[in-house]
Amino acid sequence: MDKILEITIETLIDRYEVLLLDAFGVLVHSSGTLAGAAELITELNRSAKPYYILTNDASRLPATAAKRFQRMGLAIETDRIITSGSLLKGYFAQNRLIGSPCVVLGPEDSIRYVELAGGLVVTPDDKFEVVVIGDESGFPFLDTVDSVLSGLIRKLDHGEKVHLVLPNPDLIYPKSDWEFGITGGGIALILEAALHQRYPGQTNLHFDRLGKPHDTIFKEALRRSGTRNMVMIGDQLATDIRGARAFGLDSVLIASGITNMHTITVDDNHLLPTYAMQSIIL
Numbered sequence: 001m002d003k004i005l006e007i008t009i010e011t012l013i014d015r016y017e018v019l020l021l022d023a024f025g026v027l028v029h030s031s032g033t034l035a036g037a038a039e040l041i042t043e044l045n046r047s048a049k050p051y052y053i054l055t056n057d058a059s060r061l062p063a064t065a066a067k068r069f070q071r072m073g074l075a076i077e078t079d080r081i082i083t084s085g086s087l088l089k090g091y092f093a094q095n096r097l098i099g100s101p102c103v104v105l106g107p108e109d110s111i112r113y114v115e116l117a118g119g120l121v122v123t124p125d126d127k128f129e130v131v132v133i134g135d136e137s138g139f140p141f142l143d144t145v146d147s148v149l150s151g152l153i154r155k156l157d158h159g160e161k162v163h164l165v166l167p168n169p170d171l172i173y174p175k176s177d178w179e180f181g182i183t184g185g186g187i188a189l190i191l192e193a194a195l196h197q198r199y200p201g202q203t204n205l206h207f208d209r210l211g212k213p214h215d216t217i218f219k220e221a222l223r224r225s226g227t228r229n230m231v232m233i234g235d236q237l238a239t240d241i242r243g244a245r246a247f248g249l250d251s252v253l254i255a256s257g258i259t260n261m262h263t264i265t266v267d268d269n270h271l272l273p274t275y276a277m278q279s280i281i282l
């Protein structure tokens with residue numbers, strides 16, 4: 001990736017009013033913090049530099065995420081965390097889904113997000129109108145995916161309508177420095193492919209994707225920060241970089257996450273980061 005300008009975290013702090021930091025692959029993976037994360041957050045807090053965590057995670061409420069960050073030594077306050085899960089509230093209001101029976105895949109906080117959005121959480125064996133894939137954790141994978149698929153086919157065979165919602169469109173995430181995992185976005189792809197086989201030609205059977213790269217999460221960051229002078233630091237071209245570019249923000253692709261900087265070639269301008277950065281180490 002030799003054509004993209006390299007930058008450092010110090011220069012970003014000087015050049016932009018607000019930093020938008022992705023969580024997984026930038027500050028943390030699922031086993032702990034990445035090198036430099038604790039020092040960076042300490043310095044941002046000390047110098048009162050405005051920053052927000054912009055994460056596609058829908059498995060933890062912002063308060064739960066803040067507690068987890070704090071346990072890891074990252075003193076990040078709840079109101080700095082903007083999650084894809086919190087976008088469900090607006091989605092439910094806009095699509096008039098308040099009070100609708102919802103099947104939710106994910107742990108306790110994914111269920112809580114749907115309840116806070118006004119959904120009525122039920123099982124795949126009940127009558128449901130909405131499927132929300134909040135996360136890949138918190139349930140037996142194959143049994144649950146099979147019962148959601150069966151429930152969907154029962155409904156669709158009867159000509160009933162269903163809303164499919166995916167707060168987190170990511171496909172993979174970093175579990176440790178050398179391990180990767182499949183996310184809820186992968187489950188959505190499986191279900192979409194299965195429905196496509198059963199109902200060929202029905203183009204509406206897809207999940208509405210809410211988080212990055214879509215603009216709602218960036219609009220929320222703008223609402224909170226009050227300035228467009230923000231830079232997005234992330235590890236994924238398809239979400240962090242594409243989303244920032246489409247919203248008119250500069251972006252930084254970081255080498256510490258899921259994108260292999262040695263093998264990528266960016267021939268799609270929408271995916272081109274403004275800068276590349278090796279790490280967040282000060």
Ligand SMILES: [Mg+2]
Pocket residue numbers: 022023024025026234235236257
């Ligand atoms: Mg990430």
